Amino acid sequence: MAQEAMLPRVFTVTSARPETEDTVTLELEPADGRPFAYQPGQFTMVYVPGVGEVPISIAGGGPEEATLLHTVRAVGAVTDAICRLAPLDQVGIRGPYGSGWPLQEAEGGDLVVVAGGIGLAPLRAVVRMALAQRDDYESLAVLYGARSPADLLYEQELRQWRSRFDIEVEVTVDRSAPGWHGDVGLVTQLLGRIPFEPDQTTSMICGPEIMMKVVARSLLSTGVEAQRIAVSLERNMQCAIGLCGHCQFGRDFICRDGPVLPYSDVAARMRVEDL
DSSP states (O other): OHHHHTOOEEEEEEEEEEOSSSEEEEEEEETTOOOOOOOTTOEEEEEETTTEEEEEEOOBOSGGGOSEEEEEEOOSHHHHHHHTOOTTOEEEEEEEESBOOOHHHHTTSEEEEEEEGGGHHHHHHHHHHHHHTGGGOSOEEEEEEESSGGGOSOHHHHHHHHTOSSOEEEEEESSOOTTOOSEESOGGGGGGGSOOOGGGEEEEEESOHHHHHHHHHHHHHHTOOGGGEEEEOOOOOSSSSSSSOTTEETTEEHHHHOBEEEHHHHHHHHTSTTO
16 A cells, blocks of 8 residues: 555646746646545645655646646745646646545535635635635635735636635735735734634634734634634654654654644644744
């Protein structure tokens, strides 16, 4: 089982769309034609021959979810190589791995999605799935914060979401720029604008760890239960199946037990600096 899980499948790049100055969304198609099933929140290990391998969250599928989408920011040698890929280039994909967002548990109540920076990528599939099954949820809200207007992901999709009447979408940036007429400030300031009933709300949060802690505490202060707040943690994942130990976080291995975990399980550990 472990040996099979370590074997990559070949995927071909079908499109590479720049999102920001250093971030690209790749659409990938399995070379063997077999479908790629995943849960929103899971990740894959992406291998660039001759360069290396890194974990990347799944951002969703392409048209009709027939392909695999990864949104990647260039922050090192491997991610830089991934961001330089062009159509017809090939990569190795292992996975999917890890835990997904608790969409099923959220059914019947309010859903609040909060993202910071590239943290919108792992949550994109959540929003798409919730919209596709809109009757399964009461209120649906997306709160998104980025460093600047130039750092916003999925701008066209954000506009499409905002044009609907069955979802609340609020966007803010840390610093403004010429032509920006939206909010400036922390994403937590947007919580007061959206309708939700704390005792029936599930929230899913992804972004910088400090941002997730602040948002989670703000939600707790409104009455949302800690076990109904899910966060996606990022650690040094290398093997993806819990063998190497590089991503250990207290009693958990993030690649195996996460990356999505209930805030009630990790709140105490997230308060420990450099754990």
